[in-house]
Amino acid sequence: MEKFTKLTDTAVPLPIENIDTDQIIPARFLKSTDKQGFGDNVFRDWRYDHEGNKNPDFVLNDPTYSGSILVAGDNFGCGSSREHAAWAIAGYGFKVVISSFFADIFKGNALNNGILPIQVTPEYLKDLLQTIKEKPETKLTVDLENQILSSPAGELEFEIDPYKKVCMINGYDDIDFLISKKDKIEAFERERSF
Amino acid sequence: MAGKTLFDKVWDAHVVDTVPNGPQVLYIDKHLIHEVTSPQAFSELEERGIPVARPDQIVATADHNTPTVDQHLPVRDVLSRNQLKQLTENCEKHGITLYGLGHKYNGIVHVMAPELGITQPGMTMVCGDSHTSTHGAFGTIAFGIGTSQVAQVFASQCLLLTKPKSLRVNVNGKLKPNVLPKDVILYVISQIGTNAGTGYFCEYAGNVFEEMSMEGRMTVCNMSIEMGARGGMIAPDQTTFDYVQGREFAPEGAEWEQKLEYWKTLPTDADAVFDKEYSFDAADIEPMVTYGTNPGMGIKVTGRIPDKDDVNLEKALAYMNFKKGESLIDKPINYVFIGSCTNSRIEDFRIAANYVKGKQKAPNVNAWLVPGSQQVAKQLVEEGLDKVFTEAGFALRQPGCSACLAMNDDKIPEGEYCVSTSNRNFEGRQGQGARTILASPLMAAATAVAGKITDITKQLN
Numbered sequence: 001m002e003k004f005t006k007l008t009d010t011a012v013p014l015p016i017e018n019i020d021t022d023q024i025i026p027a028r029f030l031k032s033t034d035k036q037g038f039g040d041n042v043f044r045d046w047r048y049d050h051e052g053n054k055n056p057d058f059v060l061n062d063p064t065y066s067g068s069i070l071v072a073g074d075n076f077g078c079g080s081s082r083e084h085a086a087w088a089i090a091g092y093g094f095k096v097v098i099s100s101f102f103a104d105i106f107k108g109n110a111l112n113n114g115i116l117p118i119q120v121t122p123e124y125l126k127d128l129l130q131t132i133k134e135k136p137e138t139k140l141t142v143d144l145e146n147q148i149l150s151s152p153a154g155e156l157e158f159e160i161d162p163y164k165k166v167c168m169i170n171g172y173d174d175i176d177f178l179i180s181k182k183d184k185i186e187a188f189e190r191e192r193s194f
Numbered sequence: 195m196a197g198k199t200l201f202d203k204v205w206d207a208h209v210v211d212t213v214p215n216g217p218q219v220l221y222i223d224k225h226l227i228h229e230v231t232s233p234q235a236f237s238e239l240e241e242r243g244i245p246v247a248r249p250d251q252i253v254a255t256a257d258h259n260t261p262t263v264d265q266h267l268p269v270r271d272v273l274s275r276n277q278l279k280q281l282t283e284n285c286e287k288h289g290i291t292l293y294g295l296g297h298k299y300n301g302i303v304h305v306m307a308p309e310l311g312i313t314q315p316g317m318t319m320v321c322g323d324s325h326t327s328t329h330g331a332f333g334t335i336a337f338g339i340g341t342s343q344v345a346q347v348f349a350s351q352c353l354l355l356t357k358p359k360s361l362r363v364n365v366n367g368k369l370k371p372n373v374l375p376k377d378v379i380l381y382v383i384s385q386i387g388t389n390a391g392t393g394y395f396c397e398y399a400g401n402v403f404e405e406m407s408m409e410g411r412m413t414v415c416n417m418s419i420e421m422g423a424r425g426g427m428i429a430p431d432q433t434t435f436d437y438v439q440g441r442e443f444a445p446e447g448a449e450w451e452q453k454l455e456y457w458k459t460l461p462t463d464a465d466a467v468f469d470k471e472y473s474f475d476a477a478d479i480e481p482m483v484t485y486g487t488n489p490g491m492g493i494k495v496t497g498r499i500p501d502k503d504d505v506n507l508e509k510a511l512a513y514m515n516f517k518k519g520e521s522l523i524d525k526p527i528n529y530v531f532i533g534s535c536t537n538s539r540i541e542d543f544r545i546a547a548n549y550v551k552g553k554q555k556a557p558n559v560n561a562w563l564v565p566g567s568q569q570v571a572k573q574l575v576e577e578g579l580d581k582v583f584t585e586a587g588f589a590l591r592q593p594g595c596s597a598c599l600a601m602n603d604d605k606i607p608e609g610e611y612c613v614s615t616s617n618r619n620f621e622g623r624q625g626q627g628a629r630t631i632l633a634s635p636l637m638a639a640a641t642a643v644a645g646k647i648t649d650i651t652k653q654l655n
Contacts, residue, residue, distance in 0.1 A: 017506050018388060018488050022620040027599040031259060031273035033233035033280050045622050050608065075389045078422065078488075079620060080599075081324040081338035082231065104392050104424050105324060105338055112342035161356060163216035173342065178350035179244065181211055181219055185352055188210045188221055 002114040003171040007095055008141040010067030013132045014059055019072055020079035021106065025088040038084050039091025060092075064136045069096045071128055076117075077106025086113045096142050098149070100125040111164050112173060116142065118149055118158045127153040144168060197463025199360050200429050201395050204335045204460065208318045210352055217354045223317040224251055225347045226303045227290070229281040230258040230601070231322030235344035236284040246288040248351040253312055254285050254292040257302045258323075259601050262564050262591035265295050274602065299442075301567020301593045304328035304535035308412065309569050311441025315430035315457040320347060325535045325617065326425070327418040331411035332438070333430035333460050335395070338419065358424060359469040361394035362462075365402040367476035372650060374545065375410035376537060376615065376634035378402060379417045380482035384492035386472055391423025394470060397462060398428050402476045408437040409541035416536045417617050420489040429461035481650055483522050484619045484632040486510035491619070495523065495637065495649055513621050514629050515609075522631070522647045526558065529612035530642040531624070533564030533591075534598035537615035537635050540573045546639035547579040555587040556645025562604065563588050564596040588642065600625045613641040 029041045046058050054061045070089065076099040077085060086109040089097065095115060100122045102110075110117045120128070131138055131152050141150040144165065149156045160168075167173060178185075198206070211219040225248075232254070239246065246252070259274045269275040278295065285292035293299040299306055304325055307313045313329045319336040320326060322344045329336035339353070346353055363382055396418050403411060411428045418426030428434075435454060438444050445453050480494040487510040493499065500507065501519035511518065532538070532546055543565065555561050563583055565571040571593055574580045583590055597604040598616035600623065606612040608627030615638050616623075619630035633641070640650045 016509070020488070020618075020620045022599075022618070022623050026622055026626075027258075027601040030230050030601060031271075031277055033277055034237065035234050045626055050626055075392075075422075078388060079324065079419075079618065081322055081326075081340055083234070083322075083340035083342060086340070101389060101392070103389070103422060105340060105419075109340035109342065112340060161216065163213055163354070174346050174354045175238075175242070175244070175349050178219065178346055178352050178354060181350065181352070184211050184219070185221065185350060192207075192221075 001167070001171045001173050004095065004114055004116055004144055004168045006141070006143050006145070007068065008139055009069050010065070010137060011069035011071050011098070011132050011140050012059055012065045012067055013129050014070060014072040015129050017073035018075045018078055021077060021082050021085040022079055024077070024085040025082065030082060030084050035087045037091065038088035039093065042088040042092045065132070068093055069098065069140055069142070070094045071098045071125070071132060074100045074122065076102050078103035081105045083109045083113070086110050086115060090115050098125070098128065111168065114168065114171070116144060116168060118142065120149070120156055120158065124153055124156055196467045197465040199462045199466045199468065200333055200397055200427055200460055201335065201360055202466070204316055204318065204333070205357060207316070208335070217356045219352050220318060220355050221352055222320050222347050224253065224312060224319045226307055226319065226321035226326070227252060227254045227344065228258055228303050228321070228323065229256050229277045231341050232284065232344055233277065233280045234341045235348055238345040239348055244349050246290070246348045249289040251351060252290045253307065254281060254290050255300055255303050255306055256281060256295050258595045258599065260295050260594040261602055262594045262596045262604055265592045271602070298568050301569065302535045302538065302595055304412070304416065305538060305566030305570065308332065308408070309441065309567060311438055311444035314438055314444070314453070315434060316460055320353065324419045325416050327423070328412050328416040328535055330415040330418065330425050330427040331408060332434055333427055333457065335425060335427070337425040358395045359393055361391055361396045361423060361470045362468040363396055363398050364400040364471065364473040365398070365476055366400040366473070367402070369402060369476045369479060372636055373479050373481060374634040374636055375406055375413040377479055377482045379414045380484065380489065380492045380632060381479045382474065383417065383421045383490050384482065385474065386421055388420060388488050388490040389422040391418060391421040394423050396423040396426040398426055399462070403428050404431065407541055408433060409539040412539065413536055417489065420617060430457050481634060481637055483637065483647065484630070485514060485516055485522060487513055487619055487621050489617065489619060489632060492632070495647065496651060497521070523649050525611065525647045527611045527613050527641050527646055528558050528560060529606050529610055530559055530561040530638050531564070531597045531612055531614040531616065532635050532638050533562065533566070533596050534616035535566065535595070536617045538564060538566030538570065540570050542615065542635040543570070543574055543579050544577070546635045547582045549636055549639040550586045550588070550643065551582050553586055553643045555642045558645045559642050561588040561642040562591060562597060564591045564604070565593050567593050597624050599623060600628070613638050613647065
C-alpha cells in the first residue's frame with residue numbers, strides 16, 4: 001500500500017448525500033478480476049449519458065474543479081461491500097475523501113487502499129463546499145501525522161483509528177499483522193471449547 | 195457489571211488477541227465467497243506467496259454474475275465467463291468447496307448457506323457481500339467485508355476489527371394481516387433512516403421477531419445494512435434449532451447436543467444495556483413501498499410521498515418521476531421481480547403463489563421469479579408452485595442474484611418501474627435508468643396481477 005503522510009491540493013465538490021457504491025461504480029463494471037481500470041468508470045452514470053457522452057453538468061466534467069481531494073455529502077459510500085468502489089475512487093486519482101459521515105464498509109475499504117476518509121462536522125462540510133464553490137483554486141492541506149485538516153473553512157482535528165494511522169503512514173496492511181499472530185490464532189483454535 | 199448482549203457473547207468468544215488501544219483479532223468460523231469479490235483477494239495472496247490458511251472453513255458459490263436462463267450452456271458474456279472460470283480455478287487450486295453453476299447446492303450465497311446448515315448459531319461468518327448480515331437470523335455474527343479483508347481471512351482465518359457499538363430494535367405487538375417481515379424492516383428503516391445503524395451491530399428483539407419463521411428473520415437481518423448496520427442478529431430459539439437440525443452440514447448426535455446447550459446460553463441477558471435502542475408498535479406497520487432512491491424512502495402503500503423542501507427528496511423524485519404528496523396506488527408497473535437474497539426463499543414463493551393462484555398476471559407486466567437456490571427451485575416444483583406461476587403467466591428463471599443488481603442480463607429497461615422484492619432502490623441498481631420500488635413478495639405478486647400498484651389492505655382479510 002502507498003504511504004500517506006501529508007497532502008496539499010485543490011478539491012472537487014460533490015454535495016450529494018447518500019452517495020451509494022452503485023453510483024461510485026455500477027455493478028455492470030464489476031466483472032474485472034484485477035484492481036485496475038475502475039477509475040475510468042467512477043460515477044459512470046452521472047458522468048456519462050447512456051450513449052457515452054459526457055454530462056457537462058457533472059462536476060468531474062467541469063474543468064473548473066480538479067484535485068485529489070473529494071468533498072462529498074453525508075453518508076458517503078453506503079450500500080454494497082464492493083471494494084471496487086475504493087479502487088474506482090483511487091483509480092481516478094483521489095487520495096482523500098471528506099464527508100460529514102461515511103458508511104462503515106466503504107470507510108474500511110478506503111483505508112485498506114491508502115485513501116484517507118476524513119469525517120468533519122456538517123457545518124464544516126457546508127462551509128468547505130461553499131468555499132470551494134466560490135474559489136475552486138482553494139487548496140486544502142491534510143496532515144495525517146498531526147490529524148489536521150486545514151482550509152479557509154478553518155483548521156480541524158480529525159479522528160482516525162490509531163492503528164490505521166500507523167498503517168497509512170507506513171504503507172502497512174493488515175495481512176502482515178495477522179500472519180504475525182499465527183501462533184495465537186492456532187492456540188485459539190486448539191483451546192476453544194465450542 | 196451489566197449483563198452481556200447476544201452480540202457480546204459471540205464476539206467475546208472469538209477474540210484471539212487485542213491490539214493495545216487498537217482493534218481486536220477476531221476469529222472467523224465460516225468464510226463464504228463468490229465470483230465477484232474474491233479474484234483480487236486470491237491474486238493478492240499469490241503475489242505475496244501466502245497460502246490459504248483454512249480452506250475447509252471456506253465455501254464458494256457462483257451467484258452474482260450468473261445467467262438465470264440456460265445455465266447448462268456456456269455463459270455467453272465473456273467477462274462473466276472468465277470471472278466464473280477464475281473462481282473454479284482458484285477453488286480447485288486451494289482446495290475450497292465450490293457449488294458452481296448447475297450444482298445441486300448452487301444458489302445465492304445467503305440462501306444456500308443457511309439451507310445447507312452451514313450457518314449455525316454462535317458463529318462468526320463473513321463474505322465479500324454486504325448482505326452477509328442475513329445469517330444473523332441464526333444468532334450469528336455475520337457481516338460483509340471488502341476484498342482486502344477477504345484476503346486477510348484467506349491468509350489468517352481472522353480479521354482485525356474494532357468492536358462496534360450495540361443497537362437494539364424492538365418491535366412488539368400484533369402485526370396486521372398480510373404485513374410481512376419485509377414490511378417490518380422497510381418500516382423500521384423508513385423511521386430511523388439509512389445511517390442510523392452505522393457503527394453499530396443491531397439486535398432485533400420483541401415478539402414480532404420471535405414469532406417469525408427463519409425465512410422471515412433472514413429477510414429482516416438481510417436489510418440491516420440498509421440502515422447502515424454492519425450486521426443484525428436475532429436470538430436463537432426453538433425456531434432456529436428446528437430449522438438447523440437435520441440439514442446437510444448441521445451437527446449431529448452428541449455434537450448437536452453439546453452445541454445446543456451452548457446456543458441456549460447466547461440470548462441477551464436481561465440486564466444488558468445497549469448503546470442505542472428503538473422501539474416500535476407492530477400495529478403501526480402496514481404493507482410498505484419505497485418511492486425514492488434509498489431504502490429509507492419508504493411509505494405505507496396507503497400513504498403519500500412526503501411533501502417537504504429537501505434537495506435529496508427532490509433529486510430522488512426527479513429520478514423516479516414521482517411528485518411530492520402523491521400516492522403510489524394505481525401507478526402502472528411493467529416489471530415485477532421476486533427474488534434476491536432478501537426474498538427468494540420457499541416461504542416467499544409460497545406467499546406469492548397463494549395470492550396468484552387462479553389469477554392471471556396483467557398483460558403489461560413482465561414478471562420474473564428467480565429462486566434463491568437450486569434447492570428452492572426444486573422445492574417449487576415439488577410443491578407444484580411452478581405450475582401456479584406459469585399458469586398465471588409468470589416467468590420462472592434459474593437461481594442467482596439476477597435483477598437485484600443487474601450484473602447479468604436481467605436488467606430493467608431505462609425509465610421503467612419495477613416492483614422488486616430485493617433490497618436496494620438506488621439509481622440504476624436494476625439497470626441504467628431503471629426505477630425500483632421495494633416491496634414484499636405479496637405486494638409484488640399483487641402488482642403483477644393488477645399491472646399497477648394496488649392497495650392490498652383493501653383486498654385481503
